[in-house]
Amino acid sequence: MTSTPTPIADSNILDARERLIVALDYPTARQALDLVDRLEGTCTWLKVGMELYYAAGNSLVETLRRRGYNVFLDLKLHDIPNTVAGAVRTVTQVGASLLTLHASGGRAMMTAAAAAATAPGSPRLLAVSVLTSMDSEELAGVGVTDTPTAQVLRLSTLAKQCGINGIVCSPQEVDEVREALGAQALLVTPGIRGAGDAVGDQRRIATAGDAIGRGASMLVVGRPITQAAVPAQAASLLLQEIARADKR
Numbered sequence: 335m336t337s338t339p340t341p342i343a344d345s346n347i348l349d350a351r352e353r354l355i356v357a358l359d360y361p362t363a364r365q366a367l368d369l370v371d372r373l374e375g376t377c378t379w380l381k382v383g384m385e386l387y388y389a390a391g392n393s394l395v396e397t398l399r400r401r402g403y404n405v406f407l408d409l410k411l412h413d414i415p416n417t418v419a420g421a422v423r424t425v426t427q428v429g430a431s432l433l434t435l436h437a438s439g440g441r442a443m444m445t446a447a448a449a450a451a452t453a454p455g456s457p458r459l460l461a462v463s464v465l466t467s468m469d470s471e472e473l474a475g476v477g478v479t480d481t482p483t484a485q486v487l488r489l490s491t492l493a494k495q496c497g498i499n500g501i502v503c504s505p506q507e508v509d510e511v512r513e514a515l516g517a518q519a520l521l522v523t524p525g526i527r528g529a530g531d532a533v534g535d536q537r538r539i540a541t542a543g544d545a546i547g548r549g550a551s552m553l554v555v556g557r558p559i560t561q562a563a564v565p566a567q568a569a570s571l572l573l574q575e576i577a578r579a580d581k582r
């Protein structure tokens with residue numbers, strides 16, 4: 335990394351660094367790399383989503399990899415099986431560690447994606463269950479009258495059957511997904527908000543400590559870090575909260 339890492343106080347915080355992913359939701363590589371510098375080496379995982387990837391593409395992912403970061407490529411693939419499998423094979427060249435696809439793409443799509451992700455260097459695949467910005471009303475609007483939790487459990491179970499490595503769900507249902515999928519499942523939760531944070535467009539939220547306490551493997555945090563006056567400080571506080579929750 336270009337910046338000097340912040341000294342790590344204890345091994346719990348070191349473990350916490352493996353569990354916090356910062357979402358680089360920016361329209362340009364320059365803004366994203368500026369935030370990376372302002373994180374001062376506190377975090378090791380960075381998420382590149384559609385906004386940044388469509389602008390900066392693979393070269394930004396490669397830059398982050400060269401600087402020593404693990405990259406979560408959040409492209410939320412959702413297309414016919416042949417197209418998604420092809421996208422997975424293309425992304426394999428880039429060096430991302432995690433890649434998302436929508437579980438609602440169905441069994442054939444997820445099975446094809448899992449088969450395409452077996453080449454050496456392939457990212458681990460995460461199935462996005464129900465977006466954390468959706469509540470029961472939003473779900474009903476797209477024809478799903480089950481609760482968000484029931485739908486998340488349905489899609490998570492299907493994803494596991496298809497050979498997908500992990501699930502993106504909200505912290506509100508992560509305990510039930512953990513129970514259904516077992517201790518080894520990789521469960522990644524966005525929708526992380528502290529008491530004083532603006533909720534924004536998120537709906538199914540919880541604190542970092544609660545998410546970890548309920549069984550999340552890794553947390554995705556965007557605006558509570560990127561919009562903070564001192565992002566490195568906001569990230570450090572979250573790492574401490576994660577480390578404390580881990581000890582329970």
Ligand code: C5P
Pocket residue numbers: 357359381383408462463464465466467502503524525526534536554555556557558
């Ligand atoms: O700023 P905020 O903390 O809300 O950012 C959350 C990040 O997690 C965003 O980059 C968003 O795209 C992503 N995400 C999400 N809900 C999902 C999957 C991904 O919020 N179900």
